[in-house]
Amino acid sequence: MMNAIAEIDETLLREVTRFIFREARLQDDHAYDAWEALWADDGIYWVPANGEGGDPEREMSLIYDNRSRIALRIKQFQTGKRHTQMPRSRLRRIVSNVEILARDADSVRVTANAVVYESNARGETVWPSRNEYLLRRVDGELRMALKKVVLVNNEQPLYTLSFLI
Amino acid sequence: MSVMHGPSKWASLIREEHVHGSLYVDPAIFEAELEKIWYRTWVYVGHASEVPQPNDFVMKSIGPQAVIMTRDSAGRIHLLLNRCSHRGNQLCLTRKGNARSFTCPYHGWSFANDGQLRAVPYPSGYEGVDKGGLGLGRVPRIDSYKGFVFGSFAAQGPSLEQHLGAAREAIDRLVANSPEGEIEITAGFLKHRVKSNWKFLFENETDGYHPQFVHASIFSVADSRIGGLYGAKSTAVTRYLGDGHSENDLRPEFRRMGNRLAWFGTFAEKFPDYVSRMQGAYGADKADQIMIDGTPHIMVFPNLFIAEIQIFVLQAVAVDDTVQHVTALQFKGAPELNRRMRQQTMGSVGSAGFLLADDAEMYERTQRGVQSRDPEWLFLGRGKHRERVDEQGFLVGDVTDEVASRGFWKHYRSLMDAE
Ligand code: FES
Numbered sequence: 001m002m003n004a005i006a007e008i009d010e011t012l013l014r015e016v017t018r019f020i021f022r023e024a025r026l027q028d029d030h031a032y033d034a035w036e037a038l039w040a041d042d043g044i045y046w047v048p049a050n051g052e053g054g055d056p057e058r059e060m061s062l063i064y065d066n067r068s069r070i071a072l073r074i075k076q077f078q079t080g081k082r083h084t085q086m087p088r089s090r091l092r093r094i095v096s097n098v099e100i101l102a103r104d105a106d107s108v109r110v111t112a113n114a115v116v117y118e119s120n121a122r123g124e125t126v127w128p129s130r131n132e133y134l135l136r137r138v139d140g141e142l143r144m145a146l147k148k149v150v151l152v153n154n155e156q157p158l159y160t161l162s163f164l165i
Numbered sequence: 166m167s168v169m170h171g172p173s174k175w176a177s178l179i180r181e182e183h184v185h186g187s188l189y190v191d192p193a194i195f196e197a198e199l200e201k202i203w204y205r206t207w208v209y210v211g212h213a214s215e216v217p218q219p220n221d222f223v224m225k226s227i228g229p230q231a232v233i234m235t236r237d238s239a240g241r242i243h244l245l246l247n248r249c250s251h252r253g254n255q256l257c258l259t260r261k262g263n264a265r266s267f268t269c270p271y272h273g274w275s276f277a278n279d280g281q282l283r284a285v286p287y288p289s290g291y292e293g294v295d296k297g298g299l300g301l302g303r304v305p306r307i308d309s310y311k312g313f314v315f316g317s318f319a320a321q322g323p324s325l326e327q328h329l330g331a332a333r334e335a336i337d338r339l340v341a342n343s344p345e346g347e348i349e350i351t352a353g354f355l356k357h358r359v360k361s362n363w364k365f366l367f368e369n370e371t372d373g374y375h376p377q378f379v380h381a382s383i384f385s386v387a388d389s390r391i392g393g394l395y396g397a398k399s400t401a402v403t404r405y406l407g408d409g410h411s412e413n414d415l416r417p418e419f420r421r422m423g424n425r426l427a428w429f430g431t432f433a434e435k436f437p438d439y440v441s442r443m444q445g446a447y448g449a450d451k452a453d454q455i456m457i458d459g460t461p462h463i464m465v466f467p468n469l470f471i472a473e474i475q476i477f478v479l480q481a482v483a484v485d486d487t488v489q490h491v492t493a494l495q496f497k498g499a500p501e502l503n504r505r506m507r508q509q510t511m512g513s514v515g516s517a518g519f520l521l522a523d524d525a526e527m528y529e530r531t532q533r534g535v536q537s538r539d540p541e542w543l544f545l546g547r548g549k550h551r552e553r554v555d556e557q558g559f560l561v562g563d564v565t566d567e568v569a570s571r572g573f574w575k576h577y578r579s580l581m582d583a584e
């Protein structure tokens with residue numbers, strides 16, 4: 001019995017990890033459409049400022065996008081006039097420490113650590129973070145209902161963050 | 166002052182329509198600006214609503230100097246420097262809070278939130294020492310206008326009222342958009358850092374020439390009406406208000422449209438409670454005019470940019486390092502408007518903003534570009550031939566003209582030339 005549950009957990013963890021690695025690659029490669037397709041219809045993309053983030057409905061966040069604002073963010077890239085991403089930042093990120101925090105019938109809450117290395121005309125910038133996901137199964141596929149990126153240095157002044165973190 | 170002197174150093178760098186590139190990149194010039202501008206003139210520090218209760222405090226800055234803005238138990242606001250008067254330790258490392266006193270962790274000296282030294286451990290070691298002279302350093306002059314708190318490191322000089330001059334009327338216009346006549350700063354700040362000189366930011370804030378180009382991407386996908394306000398056919402004007410301050414006055418366009426809350430990209434019908442509170446407060450006619458005119462777009466010298474729905478506080482850190490502290494304006498008595506203020510602010514500004522990330526890109530590119538050896542000068546002559554004086558005696562130009570930059574540099578020169 002215990003073994004069977006452990007096995008289900010392992011299978012889910014593998015699936016979740018694969019999903020997160022794929023998301024990371026799509027972001028690094030600026031594959032905007034494929035990345036947007038990972039979102040659930042009610043997805044929230046949240047990058048708090050000033051710590052863990054209090055109430056995003058009350059306090060400023062770096063990003064607090066609902067699904068339609070995520071779409072707008074992608075559309076802006078695709079105009080070819082989003083200057084801060086022309087040329088695009090060169091990016092590679094390492095995602096690790098993937099853990100399942102909770103799950104129920106159709107969703108799973110996951111945490112991971114990430115470090116993004118960005119190179120652009122200003123220089124090199126490193127963006128370390130703890131990421132939190134709420135992934136939901138939609139038609140058999142995992143989709144992001146929430147992605148929260150808590151930058152380690154978000155209490156300090158931050159340079160422009162115009163790629164997909 | 167002497168007739169024997171030739172033209173000043175500043176006269177050789179600042180001409181009527183040209184400024185020299187070194188003004189943005191020379192570290193010695195930045196040091197001179199700290200002394201002549203940032204540590205002399207009135208600088209915006211914070212808003213009274215950030216320390217609403219007795220004993221509240223919040224960390225602020227004037228250029229590279231850290232400032233603790235406190236409200237003492239009697240309700241008075243102080244601007245204290247973050248340096249223990251014993252051996253210089255930093256006193257406060259918390260962004261904000263509520264404290265009657267600050268105790269230095271190094272040797273335990275304790276200071277009241279009005280800056281007075283209150284107690285020292287093992288006091289017998291200080292027999293005969295006057296504690297009165299060992300209070301915290303402070304910004305010697307502090308004053309406020311409609312809750313906006315300013316500080317000046319010069320013990321003497323023009324009053325805040327004189328410094329603000331015509332900018333006061335713009336602040337009046339701003340707070341009139343609250344049915345209670347007050348704004349509040351309650352949503353916390355984004356701190357957007359750019360590797361650029363503060364003056365590139367300052368001059369961009371009322372540069373009506375760039376939006377159509379720098380912000381073309383978001384204007385084209387967000388069905389935004391901002392773009393047209395800054396077009397060649399716009400009836401909006403750029404106005405130099407004197408004392409370094411300038412504004413893009415968009416009211417001519419909003420009046421032409423004639424719709425209440427059009428300035429905010431929305432309709433009065435969507436906010437019936439707000440409309441009725443405004444009409445209750447000001448009477449129907451005046452309230453409707455306020456809601457048609459909207460909020461100002463004004464750069465208050467040297468560091469407070471009121472940008473319709475948000476404020477930016479510019480912090481000059483080094484010759485090529487500037488932080489923009491930005492947050493949504495919140496209008497007292499207008500909760501339904503305030504939510505939209507926050508949402509739009511988060512979308513448009515800060516490190517990831519649809520608008521500001523592209524402005525910041527230009528700040529950093531100009532900082533790099535201006536270091537090229539040739540041409541040595543920047544040309545700020547746009548619209549000089551069509552500058553005019555309005556009914557109130559202010560210099561105005563078309564909204565895309567460089568009236569504001571020319572005014573800024575004239576004022577800058579007068580401050581740098583001063584003894
Ligand atoms: S440095 Fe603060 S008590 Fe000594």
Ligand SMILES: [Fe+2]
Nearest residue numbers: 376379520524
């Ligand atoms: Fe801009």
